[in-house]
Amino acid sequence: MPRKVCVVVTARPSYSRIRTALDAIRAHPDLELQLVVAASALLERYGDAVAVMEEEGFRIDRRVYMVVEGENLTTSAKTTGIGLTELATVFDNLGPDIVVTVADRYETMATAVAASYMNIPLAHVQGGEVTGSIDEKVRHAVTKLSDLHLVSSESARERVLRMGERHEAVHMTGCPSIDLAKEALDAEPRNITELISQYGGVGAEVDLSGGYVVVMQHPVTTEVEQARKHAEETLHAVSKAGKPALWFWPNVDAGSDGTSKAIRIFREQNLLPNVHFYRNFRPLDFLSLLINSRGIIGNSSVAIRECAYLGVPAINIGSRQAGRDRGRNVTDIGYDRDAIRAEIERLFERGDRPRDMIYGDGSAGRNIADVLASAELTIEKMLTY
Amino acid sequence: MPRKVCVVVTARPSYSRIRTALDAIRAHPDLELQLVVAASALLERYGDAVAVMEEEGFRIDRRVYMVVEGENLTTSAKTTGIGLTELATVFDNLGPDIVVTVADRYETMATAVAASYMNIPLAHVQGGEVTGSIDEKVRHAVTKLSDLHLVSSESARERVLRMGERHEAVHMTGCPSIDLAKEALDAEPRNITELISQYGGVGAEVDLSGGYVVVMQHPVTTEVEQARKHAEETLHAVSKAGKPALWFWPNVDAGSDGTSKAIRIFREQNLLPNVHFYRNFRPLDFLSLLINSRGIIGNSSVAIRECAYLGVPAINIGSRQAGRDRGRNVTDIGYDRDAIRAEIERLFERGDRPRDMIYGDGSAGRNIADVLASAELTIEKMLTY
Amino acid sequence: MPRKVCVVVTARPSYSRIRTALDAIRAHPDLELQLVVAASALLERYGDAVAVMEEEGFRIDRRVYMVVEGENLTTSAKTTGIGLTELATVFDNLGPDIVVTVADRYETMATAVAASYMNIPLAHVQGGEVTGSIDEKVRHAVTKLSDLHLVSSESARERVLRMGERHEAVHMTGCPSIDLAKEALDAEPRNITELISQYGGVGAEVDLSGGYVVVMQHPVTTEVEQARKHAEETLHAVSKAGKPALWFWPNVDAGSDGTSKAIRIFREQNLLPNVHFYRNFRPLDFLSLLINSRGIIGNSSVAIRECAYLGVPAINIGSRQAGRDRGRNVTDIGYDRDAIRAEIERLFERGDRPRDMIYGDGSAGRNIADVLASAELTIEKMLTY
């Protein structure tokens, strides 16, 4: 009997991050994939991940709406509570042998608590990293609820062990998002103008022939009040720099209202004649966009992880990625419009594309499936000290 | 303006454990107590803690029913989800400056997630201990969500620090349950026969004049299937030993159905002519009962903590308290009716009452209030390594 | 394509009441049965209906724990809310063409609201009856949410029409519980002593050879405070009458704590040497028990419905069945121990067994399946006046 592996996908970026592992689980002779899609992964305004998943041939076993509207901290907590209640029912009905949860979005706690409370071995992908903000708390709390740790880097492995997890439970698999980056890099070159024409979006028509940048800035959940101000600094910088920019809307999170409002006001004042806005691209399309860009700006983890592998220069703004291992592609900077602007201009001069394998070499999906198929499953554990 | 400290009490034993801290918070000039009573603390069949609290003069700010019936692992998860959803509303309405959560019962995760997600500084009482079973996962996960750690022993402090918490956030206050133990020990001697006569209970009339034992055995959540068998071993031992025994029913937990069924069957077969059964005593009454007993049998944490301070001999059965710091009063033993019986008999011969202060010296409540009043409040943290 | 008919069973008595319809739906070539088991139907202490259903060959499509513990009015409301939230997910995943809800237990509102809000045609079995108490409100509210009314009697049909429902939406099918009664009556005679020996139960051994009565008394939800007092009147009467009695515990409902406590106290005072207590019988066994009894006492609807068909004399106590159509088998009486006792004694003298077909002739299950297969499905309706 193959092991039933239940993966809960709660957001578009999580899907991208785990996709090659889903492929490998589905293909593995000793594993059976159970796929639960929940939270913003079901919602059109956050990229309709479920539609993408179905397009890419995945059969969805359960769909769970759980996002409570308000985009504030209270509703983040409530969303997680509803998800926890419902995922318990889902797991009770599906009877998985292992549950997999991905990374550190707030609602992953629903998956982690449900599985661990139900004595289902819990595998956590991307534990052991450090970032600050609420993600930091969530990630390490999930580590303490998990039985199997599928980490993305050597320093992450080290930290998970130092938190008291057992050696045999921690596996350095690399990050599956790097698998996609490898796929994109190995693929035929794309025509970027054609590529973006599929996606509509709103805002100015931009000419990409002289190079362009990609912008992706999320609110920081422990700095919700400043979300709007933080967005404004980047908006000013991008506006002043005047370089062609493709800007991606933020995830649903406490604070995204502030970010969205800042963008809307800039747009209404016509301050962004060089910017086109998008909701979401298919992952490989997005990676091609990065590969062909001058660099990425904002605070997305893509800048830290995929772009390290790809060698795409990144301007990382503020505290959201604090503490994450960085490749040589990253320049850190504060919420300061002038400094950001100067860095944007430097992207158009810079020639190097330094590549680092810190988050894996492109085989993470397969590694994860192999660990899920072969690891001893247990739900008992104690601190190693 | 005093700091508003919101304490969430979810079970009768948690109330006992935190009561002196509640007193001290209420009395502290720089603190304002907000009291939320939830889960089994509202239910008659688990001791009606809310009634006791009102009797003892506490004003209840909010009551939240959340226990989903079934007493299995699925319903533990669902209970936590409902609690999380509702506590978010409660915190949103009460606006506390600090939330306090106690120990490691599964539903404490609801409090911890709600507060941490809402950027309310979270203080955790009794982190850093080790026990095995799901409590172990819950406790350390709550540690990773908490901003302030009010630990009960030096080794607990050490473990919290090793998990990567900051030095200035970890305070060794001792365990407030020891404050009650001190109070009981310092009080006038009680007439035990009179004391128990207030509580009714069911089962045999027992003669306490020649000494008696107290029994308290909970199901182990990661060994739910064996709950009934584990209870049977103790039942056989107590039955065979024939010594007067006062037996307390288990908490609401996955597995308590099994334990209860084992007891019921023994009772119907009249195998327990030496045992009287109780639901719950008021904490000080229960402590007096222990002080006057020959010892305690089972797997309750009372045997490990309060009884260390009191010097009451304890027969600790099975894995539930594995890894907790022990005083010299504890004898560990497996699920083995003959061995348990032999130890029960030894209790009636043993003369020593060794006392150890490992869980505090009786001033924990005051210590906790002082930390809550003076600690710097922050919600940002990162691993120290 | 057969129509997918989703039936939600939330309690042991509802299952008994709908079982022949489930059989007929399953057997119908144009229907596909989807079975959801929820609420107390999953709980051992309310008869473990789900186990019975599986024994009887039904495949359960989804299981939903939803009963919030407390057995008070607040938790009835919360149970319904949780059920509603989760059944929405269930219906979203199962995609039924019709949803069927049964009768008027409080939690049926969860099924009714979920289906009607999701534009799934809702069929209601047993609308249009009158009883008083909260069931009355629930039943008629469900009627107003339903698109298809499968009523049990002519007077029920009349009432549903008067409430403004369309003629073509109301079908007099009879009550499926009568189908079972017919089955039991047509079956080989049973040896009752053997029959009851399978069920254990607690209390006195009773000798059935000289005749016996069956007792079934539920708390009335709008009279929760008096639940205990009401139970006591019956307990006194049964105790004094001294006739062999088989007593069935009440359903989970607000007030059942009061009823249970009254019973427990009587038992502990040894006032019931003529009574044996049971949780639940399999439906056919229970019907055989009634057929062979001198009569039924209490306020169960079984006394009004099945016993009308069977001609079993019934002493109906208090307001719970007020307004329901009665056969000649029923004697109504107040909460009065002496009067109840006199009626019990009369049961042992009475010779007649008057049968009435007011709730159907035993073909309701088939009738229901036929309507579900052939009725025009619509979700739009308006008052007919």
Add this chain to the structure above:
Amino acid sequence: MPRKVCVVVTARPSYSRIRTALDAIRAHPDLELQLVVAASALLERYGDAVAVMEEEGFRIDRRVYMVVEGENLTTSAKTTGIGLTELATVFDNLGPDIVVTVADRYETMATAVAASYMNIPLAHVQGGEVTGSIDEKVRHAVTKLSDLHLVSSESARERVLRMGERHEAVHMTGCPSIDLAKEALDAEPRNITELISQYGGVGAEVDLSGGYVVVMQHPVTTEVEQARKHAEETLHAVSKAGKPALWFWPNVDAGSDGTSKAIRIFREQNLLPNVHFYRNFRPLDFLSLLINSRGIIGNSSVAIRECAYLGVPAINIGSRQAGRDRGRNVTDIGYDRDAIRAEIERLFERGDRPRDMIYGDGSAGRNIADVLASAELTIEKMLTY
């Protein structure tokens, strides 16, 4: 002791509709107002009713976030379930003597079920009307759960009685929204250009000097799939007519995504140079806007109720208001761009402003408070037939 009257407000339009009753309850010597704000009434993108309420001097007793994101039928049901669960806690903590629920939005069922299940007398404002669509089912189901009916018109009273409610429980108070209409009509004339300048909004600058129309079109929940198409017909008509139009975004409801998308696409194609879009106005401002307009277009109940009293011509499109009593101000029309356009043009020629008092004369708020203060409170009821 004054009666504690708990009013649950779940949406901006419900607040407008009930406001004068809130004033009257607050002012009544025998009543104490408890105010619960929930659902979309807490959300900025639906008009932030809670902010308006605080501005207007109301103290909010509890806030309950409950809207599950998705704007589809599944999430409507889930929203209601979460509301029901949480409102039960709220009522348990507030202990009201009466609960008031307003009209027929889907989430009002949460209030109605919670109160009726908890044996709290439930007063329903605006029962007995007919409209078709899911509101129809909700409204009459709430009637069957309610103990006191505060209806807005004589024909509504008639219908509630025919559904089997008792005479003494049904009170024709008029609709409190008419009180506001009276207030607006009696007030000093306003400068409309100044008035709208406070609200920002998006879209074209429009010149109101030659007259303007107001547009308000909601999706019909039983026709969700066509929501977008329905919106498009109106958009085409308004675009072609070319008259200055002030367009208000729809409520949060299943289907509002479709409506919003239709609007967005029209805007991006620059087809609406004569339209300015708004979220929400303060009620009196909105009424002044209507009083000064040529007429209202769409399917809002404002067109049927307030505009009957005010005599503002209304073009009522489609099925949403089917069956509601109409004044002479209303012209009914299908989803047909050409017909709608013709009617818009006719508004600019029409001279009459026919006024009808069918929904009350402007004293409803006071009437409601008087009934709440004096009515006999009961929770028991039965069909009158």
